[in-house]
Amino acid sequence: MIRSIGMTAILLSSIMLCALQSANAQIAPGSIGYYEDALRFSRMQSTGTARMLGIGGAQTALGGDVSQALINPAGLGLFRRSEFSITGGMTFYNSESNFNGFSSNRPINNFSLPQLGLVISNVKDDIELGKWRGGSFAINFARLQDFRNEVGYRGFNDDNSIIDYFIERADGIPTSSIGNAGLVGRAYDTYLINPFPDTDDVYDSFVLGFPEQQETIISSGRADRIQFSYGGNFDNKLYFGAGIGITTLEYSSSKDFSEFFEGEPLLDLLTYEDIFITGNGFNFNIGAIAKLNDNIRLGASIVSPTWYNLDEEFSNGIIANYDNYYYAAGDTTLTELSSVSDIFLTNYNMRTPWRVNAGASFIVGKNGFISADVEYVDYTQANLSSLELDLSSDNQTIANLYTNAVNLRIGGEYRYDIFRLRGGYGYYQDPTNFDDNVDRSISSISGGLGLRMQQYFFDVAVVHNFTNNTYSPYTLFDGTQPNINIQDRNTRALLTFGFNF
Secondary structure (H helix, E strand, C coil), X not given: CCCCCCCCCCCCCCCCCCECXXXXXXXXXXXXXXXXXXXXXXXXXXXXXXXXXXXXXXXXCCCCCHHHHHCCHHHHHXXXXXXXXXXXXXXXXXXXXXXXXEEEEEEEEEEEEEEEEEEEEEECCCCXXXXXXXXXXXXXXXXXXXXXXXXXXXXXXXXXCHHHHHHHHHCCCCCCCHHHCCHHHHHHHXXXXXXXXXXXXXXXXXXXXXXXXXXXXXXXXXXXEEEEEEEEEECXXXXXXXXXXXXXXXXXXXXXXXXXXXXXXXXXXXXXXXXXXXXXXXXXEEEEEEECCCCEEEEEEEECCCEEEEEEEEEEEEEEEEEEEEEHHHCEEEEEEEEECCCEEEEEEEECCCEEEEEEEEECCCCEEEEEEEEEEEHHHCEEECCCCCCHHHHHHHHHHECEEEEEEEEEEEEECCEEEEEEEEEECCCECCCCCCCCCEEEEEEEEEEECCCEEEEEEEEEEEEEEEEECCCCCCCCCCCEEEEEEEEEEEEEEEEEC
């Protein structure tokens, strides 16, 4: 077990515990951890009505659904009547983690109203002259992201302890300033690390054993957008549109990491970290759809970055429980000790990447359609800034860790009288360039049913998403930290009700 390292590390702010082993060398010195927010708040999947989710979100060239305003507002130009719709849904989450052969499942569920939309259509009758055929204005509420998740694991670590991490990060920091070194300062306050004899910036620990480790990570929150869009119709052949969106974001994360020892002065320790982020942002989009003939439509759109202004509250702490250990160097008997940070308040700006969409739809008369999309996102273009912090290192880490991604969506609908049968598939490419043989792409399989009457319609959809990831509660210079393999699965069941007027 590592208990003293002669390397120098200068902590510029609170240390983030979440990191991936393969990314450790790619994290620019001085990074605070906001680069994680840049990916978390930028990576999105399809959202909207049950109809659109039932076909996998392949809607860039389709038109005729209010939720298309988020991707390609030109689709509003294909409306012939005004419409109101509302969607409710239940999501079932399950994260399965594996740590040194021990598996753990954390199933949870959540109800939400992910979509609410109104379309006001003003189009000319077929007998009216003129190539300008009018258009539709839409107001749409959509749940862009849901951050609800819970991960837990427990197992024995025969290689190291988080105390090794504290020692590595503390070396080179004088005792006079270590209190400002985030969680490392909390470790010093609770005697988990102590100055090596006759030194002031090299540390060691009297805890030498290997622990059983346990952690629970609970996250929640959402990103919601209100979109104001217009789509126009020129000669029933060319449709174009534009929109502006206002986004509200709320995210919270709570991490409780514990270690349990036997035959050591330390019985157990608990580290905890709480983050709460709120903010607002705005974006815009433009798009077009060309109807080549009655069967083929081509579409393209550009979705701007979302420019966020975010406020963060952050705090952490440590509780160390000793077995009445007498620490001679400090002439004190250690029992239960705790150290809690202040609540740090930070304001920063974030810009998500541009998104470019292209699609094609093949309309099979009155029998249905097949639609396909391709989306390009360059995650290295996410950017952070703040008047309170220097985030240049985090921006460099974004360039190091992330890459561009090509996302694919395909789906179709079969029509029989008033009934609809739908299916779709989505593939969201891994936006990271970690060399750890873990594919972090997201796959989505969907299906749905619909009932279309003269004035009313009902749609149901079921969407199943799955992805893999890895997680480390801390990182060590030699790469021997614990690595937890995580399989995230979630299933959404949605119901949309709407009427025309």
